[in-house]
Every structure is written in structure tokens, then in C-alpha cells.
Amino acid sequence: MEVIGASIRLVGGVSPFSQRRTATSYGGITKRGRILAVSSERIGRGTGSGENEKLDKKMNPKTVTEKTEVKPNIYANPEELPEFEEGKKWLKDYLEECQEMIRSDGGPPRWFSPLECSSSTSPDCPLLLFLPGIDGTGLGLIMHHHNLGKMFNIWCLHIPVRDRTPFNELVKLVERTIRSENYRSPNRPIYIVAESLGACLAFSVAARNRDVDLVLVFSNPATSFSKSQLQPLIPLLEIMPDQFPLTLPYMMSLPTGNPLRMLIDNVVKSGPLPQIIGEFSQDLAKMSSYLPVLADILPRETLRWKLNLLKTGSAHANSCLHAVKAQMLILCSGRDQLLPSQEESKRLQKALPDCEIRKFAESGHFLFLEDNIDLANIIKGASFYRRGKHFDCGSDYMPPTPSEFKKLHCSISWLLSATGPVMLSTLEDGKVVRGLAGIPSEGPVLLVGYHTLLGTEVVPLIAQFMMERNILVRGIAHPVMFVRVKDGKPPDVEISDYDILRVMGAVPVSAANFYKLMSSKSHALLYPGGLREALHRKGEEYKLFWPDKSEFVRMAARFGAKIVPFGAVGADDFAEIILDYNDLMKIPWRREEIEQVTSRSVKLRVDASGEVANQQMHIPFMLPKFPGRFYYHFGKPILTQGMKEELKDKKRCEELYLHIKSEVEGCIDFLKHRREEDPYRNIASRVLYQASHPHSTSPFNIPSFDL
Secondary structure (H helix, E strand, C coil): CCECCCCCECCCCCCHHHHHHCCCCCCCCEEECCCEEEECCCCCCCCCHHHHHHHHHHHCHHHHHHHHHCCCCCCCCHHHCCCCCCCCCCHHHHHHHHHHHHHCCCCCCEEEEEHHHCCCCCCCCCEEEEECCCCCCCCCCCCCHHHHCCCCEEEEEECCCCCCCCHHHHHHHHHHHHHHHHHHCCCCCEEEEEECHHHHHHHHHHHHCCCCCEEEEEECCHHHHHHCCCCCHHHHHHCCCCCCCCCHHHHHHHHHCCHHHHHHHHHHHCCCHHHHHHHHHHHHHHHHHCHHHHHHHCCHHHHHHHHHHHHHHHHHHHHCHHHCCCEEEEEEECCCCCCCHHHHHHHHHHHCCCEEEEEECCCCCCHHHCCCCCHHHHHHHCCCCCCCCCCCCCCCCCCCCHHHHHHHHHHHHHHHHHHCCEEEEECCCCCEEECCCCCCCCCCEEEEECCCHHHCCHHHHHHHHHHHHCCCEEEEECHHHCCCCCCCCCCCCCHHHHHHHHHCCCEECCHHHHHHHHHCCCEEEECCCHHHHHCCCCCCCCCCCCCCCCCCHHHHHHCCCEEEEEEEECHHHCEEEEECHHHHCCCHHHHHHHHHHHHHCCCCCCCCCCHHHCCCCCCCEEEECCCCCCEEEECCCEECCCCCCHHHCHHHHHHHHHHHHHHHHHHHHHHHHHHHHCCCCCHHHHHHHHHHCCCCCCHHHCCCCCC
């Protein structure tokens, strides 16, 4: 049953969110320009309208259906989708708002809540606390406020330039906040997003509050300060002039990792070279005008204080690492010129029990200020977003935004072009048509089919369902995509490779998750043959390896799901297996590798018998072929509405199970024969067709055999 992918709160004050929601009726908010709301008093949070709205949806499903029927398909033309969400801010905005903030800066450290997040945040969203790095402004997430505001209630810690609060007092400030909010909402997690110095604060807080459900997301944590290039600056600053010199190339390298990469990226994207160079020069001139702002954020005395804070914080955090049990995600940059972040992330992962890493090879120290970093997408891709004690694949899942889908489509466009997918479906009257018109719009719908070699058919299928029908298909996936192997190393699976599929809705296989998908009326994708089919042996192409037990039929009938059997062929036109599992097991060192990876992976179907129980993790040795084409045939939907009682009979349940299996085999046979008539089965013929039909650029629009 699994899919495999190859593929501001003052020091003595409280809640800014409560104040922000009552801004029109209460005068306790101070506004600073257009960027933030500051809290000085508490107003209790009542039951929000979001909860009533959720209840109303449960009680009135028809109302929800009516809304979804008129919803336009925003995914239909990925090329026309915006690259960034409307309302996104940039590095220029960060510098401008830093300038505005420090102009009248003073007072103690405090929390603030960005105003641009207020309109889109639901009351049932978890709290996110942002702990800044060495700059201390609290504006480090400004380029992510718009997207994160749809998922979290965001509070950012601001440490004024002239503030000299010691590290232990900052820890107490953050600790008071999380304990207060945990008391108010004990069943929700509290997220702490932090960079460098802020991460040291978060480590200390997490070690002191192991009873609080914390989710930590760190960017280049400064726990490695003793090994950094910053530490030698502390004695140097004692003898430096009053003004600390900041050079343009150096400051530009901090947020971008490599300043030349900005120019290269622009040249690659569009426009003639002289125009691009001119625009880049203008950008550099603009950035140079903000250098006084950077100097105002970190004058000599403040920089010296912050470096000493880093030294103290790093030592304190390292001394209490053993006590940190919180769920953690570390984002590390490959071009961090201030800290040895990649080496440090590996050390932390080994030392902490629940820690995952995401690497950004071309990024600099200030990761959150880079245009190509989307923190909301990273959190979703790592399956780190939840509203309760545990991740709920139904209620906690957030579909991809248009810009996220555009990036996904761009990353797989080569695969779509190479495979030229042909999608066929069957209407209620049995007529086979081109496209997905035969797929029921209303869920629950269960797509049951055959898993091709390495599961390469999954990505084009999910993409086309979104583009053509605005339907998000939730894949029921092997746990290898979700469970990191402790101290893993090649050839162990790297779960970050599957972040895209998790963003697209993949869930780990389990009866509980299957139940949640069916009860939430989702379109689910199920492969009964699972790993055994995706990693089949030589001569086993298009052979089904289904378990003897009818695992999914009763659950589908319980919710009246429509079961759509389907077949997919074409993987054999792209690669030929030269050495399969049986061959590899005869090679001693490969046998040892396979046994090692299999033993460290999550076991499925341990009580099953037959070939489907063979769940050995391996990759066969394959010889690539000149690319052919992928074909999908979705059979006539099988209705299970009203069959719940009938399928309690074991014999009747098995009959329906075998009927579905027979339908899948029929779909495969249909495609195997009909693809022989396709004049565009070869990639060369498809390239020629697209060259002669420039208006038909989508690989899904290339014709195939007649129906």
C-alpha cells in the first residue's frame, strides 16, 4: 500500500496577536509605520471564527461542495503563474524597515507582530517566535512574513541597538513567553525560528522547558562560534576606531553567499547582457546607499557586545545540548563565511535525538534574506507543520500555493518533456476519452494501480491532475520518505530528496492515514504492489504483486469511496534492467549494502506471505534507452456507496478486490497494445511535432493513437 518516489511583547507585557485582532476597538496598540504592532497589555483570546467555520463545514458538507465547484483552476497554466506570492517583500524592504525601526529605537527587548501577517492568520494556527541573529532587529523573516502568516501567528523578538541585556536575561524573556503561551494553548506546539545567536537562545530555552511541545527551526546556528572567523574580532574591536568599517563587497557577500551569482542568475534568466549589467550596477548602487543603515545596526560598541553574547550563548547552548529533546530542523548554508555551518549541522544531528538537516550549497550566512529561499515551503516539505501534538495528514496539510506549484513544475518540466504523458480515462457510459474527464470530482476517490519501475509514473500523474482538473492527489507512500535513518550514510535513503512529494501531499502508509484521507474526502493514490512492483526483477514488467488480503476495499466502502483502477506503462521504454535484486545479491559487497539498508528501513507487511512480502531496499542496475513515452489508462469508477454492509461478507469483499485487480491488468494490456499504434511514441518524433506546432508546447497536448 505504498508509493515510492524516485524521485512583541514587552519584557513585562504580553500577546501582540490578541491586541492586533482588536486594533479597531482598543487603543492599546502602538503602530510603528506600516510594519508592526507592539503590545503592552493582554486581551484574552476567545474561540475564533475559524473554529466555528471548521465546525460548520463538518455539519454542512453540501455548502463546502458548492464552494469548491466554482473555484477556478489556478494551476491550469503553470508558466503563467507568479514566481513569487503577491505581497512578498525583498532585501530592500528589510533595509528600509530596519532604517525606520532604529530611527526611534530604545527601551528593552520586546516582541512585535508584523502587520502584514494579521489579515491571513487563523486563530487556530500555532505560534511562531522568531529569535534574530546578530542584527537583533527581528526583521530577519521579512521576506517570509506573507507566506508564514497563513500558517502561524508570528511574534518577532526585537533587541534595540543600544540594549545590553545579558544572555541569561534574554533566555528568561523567551522562556516566560513560551510558558505563558503553553498555558493558554497546551495542545498546540510552539515554533521557534532562529538564526545564529537566536539559535543559541532557543537551545537554552528548549533545554529548560522539556515539558513544552517545541518545534525548532534554525538557520546556521552559532553553536560553532568558537570555530568561526568572528571570534578573533572580539580583541580586535577593543583597539579599533569608533566607527567599524563595512565594505560593500563584504556586506554583499553575507546575504547572498556569492555576489557574482546574482549577476549570473540574471544573465541566465533573460535580457541582453548590457541591459543586465546596467540593472545589476543600479542594484549595487542602491545597496551601497543602505550601508549607513548596516553601520547603524551594528556600531562598534554594539558589535562588540553582540560578539560577546555569541561567545556566551554558544558556550551555554553547547553545555545543555544533552537536555534538548525538541523536534528540530537545521538549515545550513554551503557558503557561510561567518560560521562553519555545514560541519556544525552534522555534529548537532548526531548529538540530538530528533534532528533533520536541509542543505543549501550556494547560500550565505543570512539564509532568510535570499530570494530563492521559501521557509514556508521548507517547513511543509520536511513535514514539520502541525497544529496539534502530532502531525495530522488531513487537517494539518496545506496545499501548494501557485508559486510553489510553479517551482515544482519547473523542476519536473524535463521529466514531462521526456515522457510526453498520455492520459486516458473512462466515462460512466464506458467510453474511453482523452484526458481526465472520467475522474470523479467529488471525493473520496481512491486511485488504485500498478507501480512502474522506480515509481517514475507518480510525478507526471500528480502534476496533470492539478493542471487539468484542479485535483490534488494524495499519495500513500512508503515510510522511507518520512523516517530518517539515524547516523545514516550512503547508500541509506536521504529523505530530503522526497520533500517535493511531501509538499504535494504524500503521507506515510498506515491504516490511520488511509482512514483520514477517506474521511476528509480526498483523492488518494494507492499501489497495493508497492515496493515489490517498483523494484521488480528482470522479466517481471507489468506483473502485479498484490497481497492476498483485500486491504483497502472495506475502508473505501466505509466512506462510499469511488475506486478508480488504472494502469501505467512506459518505464520499459526508458531503461532496461541489467542486474536485478537476484543478481546483486550474488555480489558480496552489494549484498552487504542491501541487507544494511533494508535492516535500517521501516518494515512493512511483516506478516504477509508471498512475493509482496519481499521489501528489500535496492536499486537495480539499469541501461538507459532512447526515451519513449508514458501512458495512463484510468478505468470506469467502481462505486462503493451503500456496499458497507455487503462487504462485511469476506467472500464478497474478495470478489470486489479481484475485480479491481483484473481491471488494473486490463488497463495495462490495453495500453501495451495500443501504444504500438502511436506515431509519437519516440521522443524524436515528439520534438519534431512541437517544432512544427509552436502553439502546442505542453507535452500533454501531443497527440497519440486514435481511440
